[in-house]
Amino acid sequence: MPNDPIPPQNEPRPRIPIRIEEALAALAIAVMGLITFANVLTRYLSNVSLAFTEEYAIALMVVMTLLGASVAVVRDHHIRITFFVDRLSAGNRRRAELFAVLATALVFAGLAAYGVRMVYDEYRFEVTSPGLGVPQWIYSVWLPILSAVIAARTLGRGLRILKGDEP
Amino acid sequence: MITALLFGGFAVLLALSVPIGVALALAGAGVIAVAGLGVLSLPTTVYTGMAKYPLLAIPMFVLTGLIFERSGVAERLVQFALAVIGKRQGALPAVAITVAMFMGGISGSGPATSAAVGAVMTTAMLREGYPRAFTASVIGAAAATDILIPPSIAFIIYSVMVPQASVPALFAAGMIPGILAGLALLVPAVWMSRANGFGERAKPGEPRPSIWQAFVSAIWGLLAPVVILGGMRAGLFTPTEAAVVAAVYGLFVGFVIYRTLTLRDLYEVLVESAEISAIILIVVALAGVFAWATSTLGVIDPIASGIVGLGVGQYGVLALLIAALVVIGMFLDGVSTFLILLPILVPIANHFQWDLVWFGVILTMKIAIGQFSPPMAVNLMVTCKIAGTTMEATVRWVGWLIFAMFLALAAVVAVPDLALWLPRSLGY
Amino acid sequence: ADYKAEYKLSTVLGKPFPWGVSGDRWAELVKEKTSGRITIKMYPGTSLVNGDQTKEFTALRQGVIDLAVGSTINWSPQVKELNLFALPFLMPDHKAIDALTQGPVGKQLFDLLATKDVVPLAWGENGFRELSNSKKAVATPDDLKGLKIRVVGSPLFLDTFSALGANPTQMSWADAQPALSTSAVDGQENPLAIFTAAKLPTLNQKHLTLWGYVADPLIFVVNKEVWNSWSKEDQEAVRAAALQAGQEGIALARKGITAGDDSLIKEIKAQGVDVVQLTPDQQKAFQKATRPVFDKWVQTIGPALVKQAEESIAARK
Numbered sequence: 001m002p003n004d005p006i007p008p009q010n011e012p013r014p015r016i017p018i019r020i021e022e023a024l025a026a027l028a029i030a031v032m033g034l035i036t037f038a039n040v041l042t043r044y045l046s047n048v049s050l051a052f053t054e055e056y057a058i059a060l061m062v063v064m065t066l067l068g069a070s071v072a073v074v075r076d077h078h079i080r081i082t083f084f085v086d087r088l089s090a091g092n093r094r095r096a097e098l099f100a101v102l103a104t105a106l107v108f109a110g111l112a113a114y115g116v117r118m119v120y121d122e123y124r125f126e127v128t129s130p131g132l133g134v135p136q137w138i139y140s141v142w143l144p145i146l147s148a149v150i151a152a153r154t155l156g157r158g159l160r161i162l163k164g165d166e167p
Numbered sequence: 168m169i170t171a172l173l174f175g176g177f178a179v180l181l182a183l184s185v186p187i188g189v190a191l192a193l194a195g196a197g198v199i200a201v202a203g204l205g206v207l208s209l210p211t212t213v214y215t216g217m218a219k220y221p222l223l224a225i226p227m228f229v230l231t232g233l234i235f236e237r238s239g240v241a242e243r244l245v246q247f248a249l250a251v252i253g254k255r256q257g258a259l260p261a262v263a264i265t266v267a268m269f270m271g272g273i274s275g276s277g278p279a280t281s282a283a284v285g286a287v288m289t290t291a292m293l294r295e296g297y298p299r300a301f302t303a304s305v306i307g308a309a310a311a312t313d314i315l316i317p318p319s320i321a322f323i324i325y326s327v328m329v330p331q332a333s334v335p336a337l338f339a340a341g342m343i344p345g346i347l348a349g350l351a352l353l354v355p356a357v358w359m360s361r362a363n364g365f366g367e368r369a370k371p372g373e374p375r376p377s378i379w380q381a382f383v384s385a386i387w388g389l390l391a392p393v394v395i396l397g398g399m400r401a402g403l404f405t406p407t408e409a410a411v412v413a414a415v416y417g418l419f420v421g422f423v424i425y426r427t428l429t430l431r432d433l434y435e436v437l438v439e440s441a442e443i444s445a446i447i448l449i450v451v452a453l454a455g456v457f458a459w460a461t462s463t464l465g466v467i468d469p470i471a472s473g474i475v476g477l478g479v480g481q482y483g484v485l486a487l488l489i490a491a492l493v494v495i496g497m498f499l500d501g502v503s504t505f506l507i508l509l510p511i512l513v514p515i516a517n518h519f520q521w522d523l524v525w526f527g528v529i530l531t532m533k534i535a536i537g538q539f540s541p542p543m544a545v546n547l548m549v550t551c552k553i554a555g556t557t558m559e560a561t562v563r564w565v566g567w568l569i570f571a572m573f574l575a576l577a578a579v580v581a582v583p584d585l586a587l588w589l590p591r592s593l594g595y
Numbered sequence: 596a597d598y599k600a601e602y603k604l605s606t607v608l609g610k611p612f613p614w615g616v617s618g619d620r621w622a623e624l625v626k627e628k629t630s631g632r633i634t635i636k637m638y639p640g641t642s643l644v645n646g647d648q649t650k651e652f653t654a655l656r657q658g659v660i661d662l663a664v665g666s667t668i669n670w671s672p673q674v675k676e677l678n679l680f681a682l683p684f685l686m687p688d689h690k691a692i693d694a695l696t697q698g699p700v701g702k703q704l705f706d707l708l709a710t711k712d713v714v715p716l717a718w719g720e721n722g723f724r725e726l727s728n729s730k731k732a733v734a735t736p737d738d739l740k741g742l743k744i745r746v747v748g749s750p751l752f753l754d755t756f757s758a759l760g761a762n763p764t765q766m767s768w769a770d771a772q773p774a775l776s777t778s779a780v781d782g783q784e785n786p787l788a789i790f791t792a793a794k795l796p797t798l799n800q801k802h803l804t805l806w807g808y809v810a811d812p813l814i815f816v817v818n819k820e821v822w823n824s825w826s827k828e829d830q831e832a833v834r835a836a837a838l839q840a841g842q843e844g845i846a847l848a849r850k851g852i853t854a855g856d857d858s859l860i861k862e863i864k865a866q867g868v869d870v871v872q873l874t875p876d877q878q879k880a881f882q883k884a885t886r887p888v889f890d891k892w893v894q895t896i897g898p899a900l901v902k903q904a905e906e907s908i909a910a911r912k
């Protein structure tokens with residue numbers, strides 16, 4: 001139950017605008033809602049089953065989460081405890097900030113790298129999705145792709161901190 | 168050794184301001200690598216941690232809360248509450264708490280309710296002379312009832328981790344404790360206002376707004392919790408579907424009835440919900456790595472049996488857990504607390520044969536208190552920003568509010584039926 | 596080669612389900628038969644893959660999991676031939692299951708699994724999946740029309756229930772329980788042991804139909820690299836342990852639900868559940884309604900394998 005829904009005073013300005021991720025994340029959550037609502041409606045108004053749509057909704061949730069996480073990296077909205085770091089000197093605070101940036105980039109770069117192996121494995125062994133029987137990699141490929149995006153966004157933020165554009 | 172590395176590494180990363188999900192994943196992956204277990208589990212664990220049907224309810228309930236906030240429902244609820252309570256000292260804090268509880272019946276997250284209530288109440292309270300820090304404290308505390316009064320993201324996460332406790336049962340069980348917590352907050356909030364002479368009395372002959380008109384204007388908002396909870400109770404839909412139906416209801420009210428929403432608003436609400444949900448869900452996903460490490464390295468059982476083996480009896484252990492959670496709650500948000508601690512806590516609860524629904528309510532009440540206990544208090548972060556004050560300044564006021572909700576918690580510990588009577592009567 | 600201090604065994608259900616008992620027994624027997632050289636810890640609830648049953652096989656192949664007692668349904672997204680056991684009304688009785696698993700079909704499937712970086716050792720049993728719902732007694736395909744049924748994750752199941760005119764909804768077991776308790780979903784299908792252990796009668800599941808439309812054999816497997824790291828002697832010990840645990844598990848899974856011993860069915864009736872046992876004629880009506888699904892999936896599974904299966908079943912004693 002984290003996060004403040006209020007934008008920070010200084011909106012960061014990455015060279016590639018985060019509007020891309022924002023628009024796609026908005027689209028993902030909107031389609032998720034529509035799918036689930038259509039499922040409820042058809043169940044009550046007709047005998048047609050849209051049960052298969054659940055698989056799409058869940059896949060979209062994963063995509064939305066990764067896109068939203070990317071936006072939150074740029075805006076520095078991820079939940080973290082700055083209580084102790086705030087009590088350090090300006091220089092040390094900057095070092096801690098850069099350390100946090102590197103740790104974040106490392107985790108998402110790792111997810112991207114190992115994620116590629118996971119997806120390749122699913123592709124090679126022709127794993128199908130449990131609900132609809134479509135190739136599973138179509139869903140899971142977004143994990144490494146978007147993890148790489150998050151890692152890049154994190155490093156971008158690190159650069160802005162180094163240049164002094166962001167505290 | 169491994170246990171120390173896992174928890175110590177996590178604590179150090181956290182203290183260095185590394186985002187909580189990243190700290191969990193890094194500590195977990197580090198230990199997995201050191202122990203020579205398969206690091207290939209990493210992407211699978213993260214993916215499956217997110218791709219769960221019950222979690223779909225989270226973005227949907229966040230979306231619902233924001234749609235209702237934008238469509239002006241909170242504002243109308245305030246007018247209605249003002250009309251009922253009338254203008255007197257301590258009236259506005261009481262209105263803020265009541266409206267927060269009602270918004271809690273629509274929204275699933277504390278900070279979202281803090282923002283919604285803060286946006287409509289802060290100016291009014293400042294105008295009547297309530298101090299900024301007091302205003303921020305009351306609204307932040309009031310919004311904490313949100314995760315108890317259904318719908319609640321905390322309960323959804325709890326149910327995902329403890330499937331024996333179903334979402335409908337938890338939702339029903341949170342209702343009475345949530346109302347109790349809200350009522351408990353009323354006492355110190357009104358008392359502090361009176362004692363310090365905050366707020367204005369009605370001048371003689373000042374007209375009172377019509378209760379009926381305010382009621383009619385607020386009816387759509389007042390009905391929303393009925394739609395959400397009634398629909399679930401009547402078996403019309405699952406919790407996930409209830410969230411979507413409520414969102415559609417909110418859009419209908421905003422676009423058709425009140426005509427306060429624009430397409431631009433809708434887009435912004437979608438972006439905001441996606442980001443807020445992502446911040447929660449990415450922690451859920453990354454915490455899976457930590458959980459994988461704890462379960463495969465077998466570090467949980469010794470801790471759990473160590474606590475059980477202290478020989479202090481079930482109430483001793485419960486007191487100990489609550490004390491530990493007070494400290495942890497100062498620094499961690501609710502979802503992370505569940506993700507990290509539930510694997511340890513559930514075996515303990517099972518050992519004492521505690522009802523897992525009741526246990527979930529107790530833990531969630533503790534987490535609710537943590538949401539407005541400085542220094543790490545997500546609700547206060549939001550309300551302080553709106554009221555233009557600092558979290559340090561709230562310390563003077565917030566203590567009594569924490570104490571009051573603590574008493575409510577103690578009541579539910581002592582009388583489990585406060586939580587369990589409603590789900591039992593509803594047949595969950 | 597080096598032995599690990601502890602090997603990770605994955606199952607979907609823990610004790611007291613026959614599935615969990617089988618896994619537990621395997622671990623116990625392995626320790627005994629290898630004089631403690633191989634220790635196994637069981638992880639029920641597929642907790643090693645975050646509870647996602649369909650990811651178990653991949654994790655096993657990658658070495659994230661060392662051993663598993665897995666379900667043919669859960670592994671069918673990775674091994675499409677395993678859909679064989681989910682073909683509606685292929686196996687009329689327990690002898691038919693044995694005719695498949697212990698015959699040439701079982702051997703072919705094991706040979707196939709062996710090409711996928713795992714070593715299959717023995718068969719176990721989760722059991723025939725029976726239908727329950729909260730609305731009405733189901734004795735004909737018509738009774739199923741419009742009922743909302745939760746099914747496990749496999750497209751074949753969606754096809755089968757759609758063909759019967761039902762409204763199948765695919766969801767995880769964790770989500771299914773609240774859905775049943777709020778009647779957002781009317782019914783479900785699972786082996787009887789799960790029906791009772793999960794206390795489904797308390798979730799309004801008052802109508803049970805014993806129709807035996809599919810059965811779910813379990814497979815005892817070891818990751819190939821792990822297997823190769825063991826001595827010949829230990830390999831044979833693990834295999835023998837799996838065979839014994841499988842046999843015991845099968846006996847346990849069938850306890851109380853046969854014509855000779857129907858104690859479990861009596862117990863279910865005592866909880867106020869109305870039980871419909873389909874006659875062979877009634878079963879034929881369901882078989883006929885699902886025949887197009889059967890024919891469609893024969894193409895996916897492989898006509899030769901299905902033909903072999905039908906021959907084995909026809910020749911069973």
Ligand code: NA
Binds near residue numbers: 273317
């Ligand atoms: Na709520």
Ligand code: NA
Binds near residue numbers: 496498545
């Ligand atoms: Na706190």
